Amino acid sequence: MDDRSRVTLSIAIVLAGVLLAVAAASLVSEAETDQASGTVIDYGDRDTLWTDADLSGYGTALDLLEYACEFNGLSVTFDDDGAITEIGGVANTDTAEWGLWVVYPGSIEWVHLDAPYDYDPEEFTITSWSYVAEGEEPTVAVDYSGNPIYGYQQKFRVVSLSPSITEILASVKAENVVVGVDSYSNYPQSIADAAASGDIAVVGSYTSPSFELITGTNPDVVFADSSQRSHTNMVSQLRSASVDSVLLYPGEDLESIMDNIFIVGTVINYGMAAEEVIDDTYEVIDLLADKVFTPEAGGTVDLMISLDPDISPWVSGSDTYMSSISSLFNSNNVFSEWGGWVHLTSDRIPYANPEKIIIITTEYSATQEEYDYLYENLPAQWKDTDAWRNGEVYVICESAADLVQRFGPRTAQVAELTAMILHPDAFDTEVPKIIGDDYEDYLEFSTYMSYD
Structure with missing residues (x-):
């Protein structure tokens, strides 16, 4: 995937959060x-x-x-x-x-x-x-459109409409039943290779799935992402054509991500494998929390998460994947008063004064030279923060940028990188200020959760 495509996907994810509240109101119909x-x-x-x-x-x-x-x-x-x-x-x-x-x-x-x-x-x-x-609820039993997730027959031809869903299918050892994916599904490499060779059909882009291409695979079930309005519409269209379709939940927090893995495993009868992924994720999260919530790790960190280094960037408010993951490890999102991804005016950044900044971008390579260029050329408003003054600006790029934008089974790896950035004194390994394709080199607890 080229840089322009990656940037387009990042923007699509942002806009999905803006549109989600509008779409959600019309997702569930009693008649359907x-x-x-x-x-x-x-x-x-x-x-x-x-x-x-x-x-x-x-x-x-x-x-x-x-x-x-x-x-x-x-x-x-x-x-x-x-x-x-x-x-x-x-x-x-x-x-x-x-x-x-x-x-x-x-x-x-x-x-x-x-x-x-x-x-x-x-x-x-x-x-x-x-x-x-008391105060808790049962295990999820319906998808985001209100359809039950139980009672399906064994599925042998599965289509995924998003990179996160493709990764979930791979994590539960269901690659062999995948017959179609979106054009952004580039992980694991075996899926990307099969799509490139034509062994797996490409059924459109993440934001624009194709009804004709999907039905052309003769699918037993199609999994869609409720954060995209186009997916919600596609599910209705496919069900009208008697194609089993499942609309997964927005991956805004750890519980909804684990629910999605559970749903996929339940629908295709790979429940035991899904349970293993879920248990491993919680185990890593607990290990990381034990390290972070200690006197040696330091106190709460004021954090800003941005999708670009621009003068008026898109930043994470509350109810986003990265904000939710970072909140597990003693951090405070300085823009949590807003929901979803927010397009900021530049004056808000020094006012919020984050202690650390994470920039997620695909426009840079993971080299010291590129990091130095980005750091020195940040807008003046960014430089008027403790994060810039103290050299606490982190850049996540290359394939690591894909990793932290996909709410799926590699959440434990996202969590470990995030915890290491927030509380470096709690860990033996220090992550660099710019993290790219080599991100797995810095992992200790979640290395085995690559599912590739």
């Missing part, structure tokens, strides 16, 4: 929502058990649960009020208990329903008997 033919038993931490069932054969949600327990050889007990106290040997405790949770047609939100459980299961998109702690 499918109904799950079965029910979920959810033990928590994405440990779920799906049971297929014809809902018309069960008068109440309780009847459906009793069938699921009998089918799977599970016990179920109730208290005197008819509330569940135990399923499959897992009993209520002071911190968590069983309950009936549902998603209504036209929604993606969980709703808790009290006993007695005499509700008609056909009233809901999906029912889940979930073991959850």
